[in-house]
Amino acid sequence: MEVTGNQVTGTLHYVTNFTGFSGDPELQEGNYLALSFDTEPAADKICVEFVGALTTHGPQELDSDKDICVRITDKNKQYIVMTAYKGGEESRRVIKLDQLVLEPKQE
Numbered sequence: 001m002e003v004t005g006n007q008v009t010g011t012l013h014y015v016t017n018f019t020g021f022s023g024d025p026e027l028q029e030g031n032y033l034a035l036s037f038d039t040e041p042a043a044d045k046i047c048v049e050f051v052g053a054l055t056t057h058g059p060q061e062l063d064s065d066k067d068i069c070v071r072i073t074d075k076n077k078q079y080i081v082m083t084a085y086k087g088g089e090e091s092r093r094v095i096k097l098d099q100l101v102l103e104p105k106q107e
Helices: none
Strands: 002-004 007-012 030-036 045-051 067-072 079-086 089-096 100-102
Touching (some): 007 030, 030 100, 045 067
Antiparallel strands (some): 002 007, 045 079, 079 089
């Protein structure tokens, strides 16, 4: 995977039996994207919202590892909004996923 500007590119392989993503068997296969977020200078807080997911929870504050894993089902409708907070300032970045290649499920 490569992130250039606001665009993620690369190929997401189809994964099966990914129990670490969800306890729901329906969500344990598909194309998953893992990203780690960091800012320069270091932010006091980073929140990420995965827009277009089957269930949307609004912006979620990242814990200390600053990692997320999302299941991509429609790269043209899904995207990530990252908001970094430093002091009283906030910086927002929209990360597009439409250039990803989603490997299909192998039968």
